[in-house]
Every structure is written in structure tokens, then in C-alpha cells.
Amino acid sequence: MGAVTRVLGIETSCDETSAAILTGSGDDVTLDSLVILSQDVHRIFGGVVPELASRQHLTAVVPVVQRALVDADAVLADIDAVAVTHAPGLVGALLVGVSFAKALAFGRGIPCVGVHHMEGHLFATVLEHPRAVPPFIALLVSGGHTLLLDVSAWGQYRLLGRTRDDAAGEAFDKVAKMIQLPYPGGPHVEKLAANGDPTRFHFSRPMLRRNQQHGDDDFYDVSFSGLKTAVLRAVRAGTPDDFPDIARGFHDALVDTLVEKTARAVEHCGRTRVVLGGGVAGNRTLATAMRSRMDRLRTEVYAPSARLASDNAAMIARAGLFHFEQGERAPLDLNAFASYPLPGLVSA
Ligand code: KG4
Numbered sequence: 001m002g003a004v005t006r007v008l009g010i011e012t013s014c015d016e017t018s019a020a021i022l023t024g025s026g027d028d029v030t031l032d033s034l035v036i037l038s039q040d041v042h043r044i045f046g047g048v049v050p051e052l053a054s055r056q057h058l059t060a061v062v063p064v065v066q067r068a069l070v071d072a073d074a075v076l077a078d079i080d081a082v083a084v085t086h087a088p089g090l091v092g093a094l095l096v097g098v099s100f101a102k103a104l105a106f107g108r109g110i111p112c113v114g115v116h117h118m119e120g121h122l123f124a125t126v127l128e129h130p131r132a133v134p135p136f137i138a139l140l141v142s143g144g145h146t147l148l149l150d151v152s153a154w155g156q157y158r159l160l161g162r163t164r165d166d167a168a169g170e171a172f173d174k175v176a177k178m179i180q181l182p183y184p185g186g187p188h189v190e191k192l193a194a195n196g197d198p199t200r201f202h203f204s205r206p207m208l209r210r211n212q213q214h215g216d217d218d219f220y221d222v223s224f225s226g227l228k229t230a231v232l233r234a235v236r237a238g239t240p241d242d243f244p245d246i247a248r249g250f251h252d253a254l255v256d257t258l259v260e261k262t263a264r265a266v267e268h269c270g271r272t273r274v275v276l277g278g279g280v281a282g283n284r285t286l287a288t289a290m291r292s293r294m295d296r297l298r299t300e301v302y303a304p305s306a307r308l309a310s311d312n313a314a315m316i317a318r319a320g321l322f323h324f325e326q327g328e329r330a331p332l333d334l335n336a337f338a339s340y341p342l343p344g345l346v347s348a
């Protein structure tokens with residue numbers, strides 16, 4: 001085992017202020033603490049209000065980091081490096097974490113590492129499942145992104161497919177709004193759909209044509225805007241009594257699509273592991289459907305708990321440790337970006 005590093009991770013890209021401390025080397029890592037403060041204020045607006053998010057990060061970031069230190073039984077002097085989400089996300093929100101992390105690292109004379117939020121999601125599952133290491137197929141499904149990746153090694157990501165329009169989580173949130181469920185809608189839609197009749201609403205599976213072939217540019221891509229429109233039509237034609245059945249029809253169509261695209265990736269890339277990440281990966285119905293499909297392909301499925309699926313600093317610290325060990329150091333002018341390419345990404 002190489003030198004052990006203690007990393008403080010910070011995540012402020014959206015509406016969670018989070019800090020975590022982990023200790024380790026390579027894939028031998030222990031999570032010492034994780035604090036996630038979810039900003040409740042956005043619920044009353046039905047979506048994240050960027051200005052409010054930034055201000056709440058500003059008041060929360062210091063106590064959240066202090067709490068993470070206390071929970072880890074550590075003091076600042078024990079920290080070897082700071083890892084912070086610097087993209088993608090709400091720029092004002094990201095800037096709070098980035099400015100804090102740079103100031104702390106500079107003041108203490110320790111390195112700072114910038115982490116891409118989606119790469120963080122890729123590293124979340126291994127914190128709970130030690131076998132969720134490359135090579136594997138990754139399905140990252142969050143509120144802003146839907147990515148299907150072939151991961152040959154940490155830091156080497158081949159983009160197989162992505163959404164052409166809405167992200168999976170975004171589709172959940174929009175459908176939730178249509179059927180009068182609170183924000184964020186994913187868990188509410190999942191719960192309501194579980195009570196729905198699966199035979200009443202059969203929505204067509206987006207981007208799953210029978211005659212699709214490997215090499216077609218929509219073989220791995222997904223699209224959820226047509227599904228969303230079909231749901232809206234059903235909502236307008238129905239009554240609230242139909243909502244559980246509509247939710248079920250939507251849920252089944254979305255899950256089928258994600259499972260089928262992932263199965264294609266497993267078969268064509270010859271992988272035997274699937275790792276799920278991002279807020280939607282906390283959906284138990286998706287994980288169960290993925291497992292029963294992958295059983296037939298003799299492929300293991302690793303899904304994070306809901307706590308590690310959604311935004312958290314443990315995954316940022318974990319991805320940060322990898323980049324730190326690669327010798328990466330953020331310059332003092334590390335900036336925040338609303339969108340940013342995934343590092344190590346190759347399209348082919
Ligand atoms: O990864 P995440 O916490 O934040 C982003 O990076 O976007 O993902 C948030 C998304 C939201 O759209 C939320 O509705 C969805 O994840 N989500 C779920 C579930 N839990 C959270 N979607 C479906 N089923 C769930 N159980």
C-alpha cells in the first residue's frame with residue numbers, strides 16, 4: 001500500500017451543502033465522516049432558486065465542514081488535501097465551495113484538487129461496494145445528466161450514450177410536477193408508481209426501435225422529452241385518480257429504456273459489472289430491474305444507497321483522492337463552470 005492520504009471533500013454544486021473526510025490509498029479507502037445539509041427552502045418554489053442556494057451554502061459551509069471534522073475525530077491539521085466540486089452546476093453555488101476550498105488549502109499550505117461532479121457520482125458506489133471498481137459499464141443518471149460510459153480504468157471513460165434532451169432525473173421531476181407531487185419528484189413518482197396498474201398506460205420506449213443496430217447513432221442514446229409529452233397528454237385526458245397508473249406507465253417506460261441500453265453496453269463491451277450512479281440510482285425499482293436483466297448476462301450490478309446516490313461530498317473526496325494520487329493539483333485560479341467536459345472522456 002502507498003502513502004495514506006486524508007482528504008476533505010466539499011460539494012456545493014446545487015442544493016446540498018456537504019463535507020466529508022476519508023482516509024486511504026488507491027482503492028483501499030475508509031470514509032471517516034459525511035455531513036449533508038439539504039436546503040429545504042427550494043421545496044416551496046418547486047425547484048432550485050440559484051441565488052438562494054448560493055446564500056445558504058455561504059452560511060452553511062463552515063459549520064458543515066466543522067461537523068465533518070468532529071464526526072471524523074479530526075482537526076484541520078490532520079487533512080492532507082482538499083477536494084472540491086468545481087463543475088458542472090450552478091456557478092454561484094459552486095463558487096462558494098471553490099472559494100472556501102482554495103482559501104483553506106492556501107491557508108494551511110496543502111493541495112487543492114478540483115473535481116467534476118459527474119466523476120464524483122462515478123466514485124460514489126465504490127464507497128459502499130468495494131467490488132464496484134473498473135472495468136465496468138457505468139450508468140450515471142442525475143438531475144442534469146444521463147451518461148452511459150465504458151470505464152476501463154479510473155480516469156478513462158469512453159462515452160457510449162447520453163440523453164438527447166432531458167436527463168432522467170429531470171424527466172422524473174417534470175412528471176412529478178404534472179401529477180402534483182412535490183420537488184424533487186423522483187422518490188415520490190417511484191412510490192406512487194409502485195401502487196399503479198402497469199397495464200393501463202403503455203408509453204412507447206424512447207429510442208428503442210426494434211431494428212436498431214450497433215453503430216447506429218441512437219443505439220445507446222436516450223431521449224425523454226417525447227415520453228414526457230405522452231405523459232402530459234394522458235394527464236390532461238385523465239383525472240387525479242389516474243395518476244398512480246400514469247406514474248407506473250412512465251416509470252416502466254423509463255426504467256425499461258435505461259436497462260435495455262445498459263444491457264446493450266454490457267454485451268458489446270464485454271463487461272461483467274454495471275455501476276449505477278447519480279440521484280436516480282437511488283431508485284430501488286431501477287436497481288431491481290437492472291439486476292434481473294443483468295443476471296441473465298452473468299453481470300453484477302452495484303447501486304449506491306439513496307444517501308450516496310444523491311449529491312454528497314464523500315464521492316467528491318473519493319474522486320479527489322484518485323486525482324491527488326495522479327499528481328494533480330488545482331492552481332490558485334481554479335474556477336467554477338456551469339458545464340464542463342468530463343475529464344478522461346473519449347468519444348468513440
Ligand atoms: O445526482 P442528484 O442528487 O443531483 C444532480 O446532480 O442533479 O440527482 C437529483 C435527481 C432529481 O431529479 C431527483 O428527482 C432524482 O435525482 N431522484 C430520483 C430518486 N431519488 C432522486 N429519481 C427517481 N427515483 C428516485 N428514487
Ligand code: ZN
Binds near residue numbers: 117121143279310311
Ligand atoms: Zn449530482
